[in-house]
Amino acid sequence: MRSLDPLDLYEINDLLTDEERMIRDSVARFVDEKALPLIPKCFEEGRFPSELIPEIADMGLLGSSLEGYGCAGLNAVSYGLICQELERGDSGLRSFVSVQSSLCMYPIHAFGSEEQKEHWLPKMAAGEVIGCFGLTEPHGGSDPANMKTRAKRDGDDWVLNGAKMWITNGTVADIAIVWAMTDDGVQGFIVEKDFDGYAARDIHAKMSLRASVTSELYFDNVRVPDANRLPGVTGLKGPLSCLSQARYGITWGPIGSAVACLREVLDYSQERELFGRPVAATQSAQIRMADMARRITSAQLLSWRLGKLKDAGRIHPTQISLAKWNNVRMAIDIARDCRDLLGGAGITLEYAAIRHALNLESVITYEGTETIHQLAVGRELTGHSAF
Missing domain, CATH: 1.20.140.10 (Butyryl-CoA Dehydrogenase, subunit A, domain 3)
Structure with missing residues (x-):
């Protein structure tokens, strides 16, 4: 009788394609050789290992399930295996890739204009532009319909006011995908870090996700061009x-x-x-x-x-x-x-x-x-x- 892998008792490895196994194994090597030697100290110090971002990008892990614009176009199982191996290292690693890929690159890919896709997605896939996702607010995250952040149209711009809380990547992000209530319903905006009135601050004294950046975002009359609004969707x-x-x-x-x-x-x-x-x-x-x-x-x-x-x-x-x-x-x-x-x-x-x-x-x-x-x-x- 053959022996079983104690970590794969149902031989799920056999259900994977050769490409899926190759992707999983390459991420596993990265985690074992590059991430795990750093992670315990990063967790202790409360810092994200940003020095790993270039290699994460070079491996094609950012926006990996998206098609075109410098993205790898992998299937869903491959993306899942990437998440599995990254979190085997630390939840902070998987959170970073998840936010960049699913919460920032995906809405631009799904709801952005062609100009927005061509401008932002290749840079984000290469790790040259980091994003964060602004939905949760200080008064509570489980009821997004009760959104307090507001955007009002003013000529060719929108004026954004409000705050977001528990934002992964917030203070290291070059852009924030911010969801705000408008007269027409909830809409998404690409807020760039150098916009006047926009501020991000780290949340300290965390006992969880210490090897990850967690932030608060503040918007005080932030003027956002209409060209930075995601035109392809309205509502929750x-x-x-x-x-x-x-x-x-x-x-x-x-x-x-x-x-x-x-x-x-x-x-x-x-x-x-x-x-x-x-x-x-x-x-x-x-x-x-x-x-x-x-x-x-x-x-x-x-x-x-x-x-x-x-x-x-x-x-x-x-x-x-x-x-x-x-x-x-x-x-x-x-x-x-x-x-x-x-x-x-x-x-x-x-x-x-x-x-x-x-x-x-x-x-x-x-x-x-x-x-x-x-x-x-x-x-x-x-x-x-x-x-």
């Missing part, structure tokens, strides 16, 4: 469609976190001896690790199927909600349990479990809290909205 469909793109990647990312934690505790439990035998030889540890493998396998199958649906053009937002809810919950539970199995060593950055557990506190909150996704599934099942 615009920002919500961007979130669907990003949430899809999030369903894959936490699988990487969970795999990193399980791999670490499998190795540790073989080496750590208590009462004359390895921890790995105890029933309690085996039951806990077997449960982790069960949950990881379920999440792998869920995201792989979701990717196939996305590539077929059949993906539904509720399917994304189900996978985001399931997979992030899976990962945060595994990270916490792995931290416990590591004992006292688990509270140090010598091991990854505590870092992943803390990061996942953000992942389970942003782009739809767990409760929001549960209610989205409940609405689909019953036909009644409980929001």
Whole structure:
């Protein structure tokens, strides 16, 4: 009887194409060789490893699922695998690529003018222009219809006032894709960092996503040319469609976190001896690790199927909600349990479990809290909205 890969019990590797495996493996090497040597110290210091951006761009990871304009045009499964391997390194890495690709490049690609696409997308794919996404506001993120940021038409310009909160990449971004309420409904604007009245400030004292930039954005009578308005969409469909793109990647990312934690505790439990035998030889540890493998396998199958649906053009937002809810919950539970199995060593950055557990506190909150996704599934099942 052949032995199984403990991190791929259902041999999902065999379901991937040669190209998908090649992409996954190249990102995995980058994470192992370039990112992981930096990440623990970056997390401790509270800084994003910006020195990795050029290589991330050279690998074609920015806007990788978009067609044309210097983008790689990869399929959905490939993009998911990229997210999985980046988050195996750290949620901050996956968040950076996710925001640049799904929340900033995607709306320009989907809703921008041809001039906007040609001007911004090649530079963003090359990592020469970094973006951030301004939707969440200080008074609450789960109700975007209650948006306070306003844009008023003034001749050939728009005047923007308001604030956004919990913005990844905010202070390092060259542009912000900002969603604001207008007389005609919600519209998107490309706000450039040197526009008068626009300010970004870092949020400090974070205990999660420490190897990531998180910011507040402020708009005080910011004058935005109409040429910087995204003309292809009006209403919440615009920002919500961007979130669907990003949430899809999030369903894959936490699988990487969970795999990193399980791999670490499998190795540790073989080496750590208590009462004359390895921890790995105890029933309690085996039951806990077997449960982790069960949950990881379920999440792998869920995201792989979701990717196939996305590539077929059949993906539904509720399917994304189900996978985001399931997979992030899976990962945060595994990270916490792995931290416990590591004992006292688990509270140090010598091991990854505590870092992943803390990061996942953000992942389970942003782009739809767990409760929001549960209610989205409940609405689909019953036909009644409980929001």
